[in-house]
Amino acid sequence: MEERDAEMARRVPAAGGHAGDPSVAPTLATVAARAGVSRQTVSNAINNPALLAEETLGKVERAIADLGYSPNLAARSLRTRATRLIGLPFEPAQEGTANALMDRFVHTLVESTREIGYHVLLFAADAEDAEQGYERMLRSTAVDAFVVTETYRGSPQVEYLQRRGALFVAFGRPWDAPDATHPWVDVDGAAGAALATAHLADRGHEVIAWLGWTTDQPIGEDRRSGWMRTMRERGLDTTRLSARGDGTLEYGRRATHALLDARKPTGLVCASDTVAMGALRALHERGLAPGRDIAVVGFDDSLAAQVASPGLSSVRQPLEDIALGVVERLERLLTHRPVDEPGLLLQPTLVVRDTS
Amino acid sequence: MEERDAEMARRVPAAGGHAGDPSVAPTLATVAARAGVSRQTVSNAINNPALLAEETLGKVERAIADLGYSPNLAARSLRTRATRLIGLPFEPAQEGTANALMDRFVHTLVESTREIGYHVLLFAADAEDAEQGYERMLRSTAVDAFVVTETYRGSPQVEYLQRRGALFVAFGRPWDAPDATHPWVDVDGAAGAALATAHLADRGHEVIAWLGWTTDQPIGEDRRSGWMRTMRERGLDTTRLSARGDGTLEYGRRATHALLDARKPTGLVCASDTVAMGALRALHERGLAPGRDIAVVGFDDSLAAQVASPGLSSVRQPLEDIALGVVERLERLLTHRPVDEPGLLLQPTLVVRDTS
DNA sequence: CCACCTGGTTGGAACGATCAAGAATGACGC
DNA sequence: GCGTCATTCTTGATCGTTCCAACCAGGTGG
Incomplete structure (x- = not known):
């Protein structure tokens, strides 16, 4: 135990705050010390709880809750080479058009990516030089995958992303390449x-x-x-x-x-x-x-x-279902499981109002 | 030089690829070896170019361009404790309302945050328990600052974020606390x-x-x-x-x-x-x-x-200008410079069409 | 001649997580 | 009794960057 206490002292400097001090974000080591286990055990409790004995898991979970710990995403990203971020190129609705239907889509996307532990990162996609935006994101390993929209206009991004070996799911069919193998979701x-x-x-x-x-x-x-x-x-x-x-x-x-x-x-x-x-x-x-x-x-x-x-x-258009389909495919890509049905075509519905 | 080559061999495993191989992302060490300088010098070339001799800077910049290097964001975040991400709670436009005016706002936000080297991260803000969403982002150091919208409804988030010591700029005035000191931008x-x-x-x-x-x-x-x-x-x-x-x-x-x-x-x-x-x-x-x-x-x-x-x-509403004002204030917060004028009130314009 | 700058550069340590390998324990079969 | 194995937990190394302290050459002042 002495050794562990020593480590604690080194890790958490004399901040003067008690264990629950919210001003100093707790780390794995903090939690480990509190639960009386090693760092790795805490890591396992989070990422692979099945590996732990029930009693140990309980201890660790209590310590996590007590300290209000959540893993530092940067450290995790650095080690695992995954950011848990999804890149979404963002174009605004054009003025004078009826609507940005992306609104509903984006919201469901945000909600359901969160459920699989991911966040949505917006980035500006230059209309003329779309590749550059994607390239920057990839080079700096800013995102794990992309959601590509607006694939109807010849979709050069899709071709580029595939060549580049990037993970992505498209909202929109590959019109010009019906035999494309990348995952997509679209509306009939x-x-x-x-x-x-x-x-x-x-x-x-x-x-x-x-x-x-x-x-x-x-x-x-x-x-x-x-x-x-x-x-x-x-x-x-x-x-x-x-x-x-x-x-x-x-x-x-x-x-x-x-x-x-x-x-x-x-x-x-x-x-x-x-x-x-x-x-x-x-x-x-x-x-x-x-x-x-x-x-x-x-x-x-x-x-x-x-x-x-x-x-x-x-x-x-069933934009919520589209987003769900996109995220489901994303998850398979990200966990390296095969996407058995790359394309998903959803049926729209008719809303009858006064004009008909 | 032997030592440097040895380090290279360790850092970049025998991937078989030449220096420009895009499949292996170049690191600081790769660039340093190529330019014949140390890691720190490359880091300075990026973050503090004024420190370098002109000739050295040129060498390094050439190596960076040759290799297509961009810094690994996770590693940088881990060290600097800054993610270069701005959190934006995202609520969808309500059905049956005229429009999500956020669309224009968000786009300018994305564009101008990029110009100061930041990205926009969307997260779902639970309407009933908004704090939880923010808290998660803060605990895991996922974002450096927030843009808070919808501050009109009593704005409990603002109070919470301030107590928590988080950086943020509000779109919307602090109605219930006119003497609030946090930065905000609003429309008259x-x-x-x-x-x-x-x-x-x-x-x-x-x-x-x-x-x-x-x-x-x-x-x-x-x-x-x-x-x-x-x-x-x-x-x-x-x-x-x-x-x-x-x-x-x-x-x-x-x-x-x-x-x-x-x-x-x-x-x-x-x-x-x-x-x-x-x-x-x-x-x-x-x-x-x-x-x-x-x-x-x-x-x-x-x-x-x-x-x-x-x-x-x-x-x-001049949403583009609002976004610019928000980002300007964000930048000051993020660089720890004082925000001399915390509140900015912009003037709307009238668009006359057929109904008047 | 030494101390002290100053501009430019350097190697080692650290950020906080995960990976790979190893150690302690008990159960099991021969 | 001994090796094998599964279970459970621990230890050291590592990801790529930036911070830190120190170094080096050359000039200045005491």
Whole structure:
């Protein structure tokens, strides 16, 4: 015992504080001394409790609770070469768009990473030079893994991260490489659009238009295919009922005017809430009442859709479930277990409000 | 030189890779060997370049660039007891509200913390037991400082963090303790409401109502005071023109109906965009055209305000500047320099759209 | 000639955890 | 009785960085 006491004296300088002094963070050695065991035993109590005898475990746990000890993350990281941090590139919602749907996603991500003992680290991802941001994080071993969003735009990050041997899970399918092996989670956009289209068809609409994105966005084309498929299934004509453009509000407005001039659709299915809000603006300008004269369905169930008057019907993405799926895959990666099902495709739901 | 080579051999095991092998992260020792100097000199080159002779500095910088070295953050943290991480408690936007205005704030925060060499770490703040979340972060020395948001609700965290001796900057004034000494940044809500009220008065409105929050939210009372002050200045009557309640959409809707029945205001100034959207809904239900029959101004300039039809005029908070102010104060705290002006009150602006 | 700077550099120790190996104990089989 | 083994706990080394005290050369002052 003398030796141990001596070690204590060395480790914890005469701070004048008693054992529970919160101003001096307790270390493994502090806890070990209090519990009358060695450092390693305390370490085992935390990381591998099954190794300890029941009685010892109890002693150690009591000491930990008494001192309010939690392991120093830096020291742990240094030794294990793992930071228990997940990197999340953070881009703000663009002004003038309906909503940052990332909000719900990020929150669930934070909550469920915490449950597996991880935290979420935000970092700015330069739009033009995304690699640099990732590279810095990797070089300084700042994070153990990444959550990659916005993978639809050709996703150069995915290719880079894979080449670099970094761990990551993508929110978004690898559109340009369907045989990719990395884990991903995504929402079935085609099913969402189909849901919206079928909903309008069920309400008796026969001339249902699609307001989509430009052709080079696979996610937009995917959603469009759901509209197209449903129209075909119902035997409805689709000629000159499909618009495409950038996803802005202004585009939605103009495209709606054009469609109304051309084919007088009674229902509009939109690739995003932003576009749908543009459509509502066009209807407003023409004195048409959404929901009564023309039905509109958006996509994303943004806050704007929820608070707009009239309330905008919209396809809701299960962002919470997506985050859970992402974290589940992350955990497997981080514990070096195989991810048996790398891809997970979730089904959206339809929220019906006043506009349909 | 023999000794140095020997050390190299020990430090970098026979990985088979050449010096630039990206699979083995270079360390200080690697760089030192390459530049022909000691570890400490490399460390100084990074942290205190002024100490080095110009020639030596050049050599070291070249070696760093060649090897693509960045310091291991865990090792640095362990030694310096600083993590270079800022903790940000993260709550999601509530469903059914106009918008998470945090989005813009967080992005600027991430960008400008990076510029001072810090990263932002999200953590889930339990609404009921906020202290626990902070305590965990502090105990494990996971972050160096916090950014505290939502300080309006009595702000128990602020009191706790101060007692605990933790570093933090608050987004939001210490309402209940005006003499508090901790650094904070906030927006002049009264000025914002005054701006909105004056704007309506300038357009000839004389019966301008206030749709606010419950009395126990000081931030709501602050904004209300701006309305009240401006009404008085203009010699306008305020009797039975002020509504208060929770900030929900439904409250905004009902309060608007009640006001219209009672006093027929021609202008509405709202404490938030959510409330304003509720007001718009009430107008919609009565067949009144916002902007023509009745003017409405919201608060926050949420995405919903931007995309709604008609576009909602709204008071815009300078969230980017707030984030900059927060980071500036953080930096002073972290470098142990005094914060000469702990409080910073910023002025909002008015974005005029269709509803006014 | 020695003490004392000053600018530049150096090796050893320390931060607090985990890893790898080893030691004490008792149980078991031959 | 002896070796083997499993269980349980301990000891020294180590991760990569920064702090500390000291060193070195060369100039200055006493």
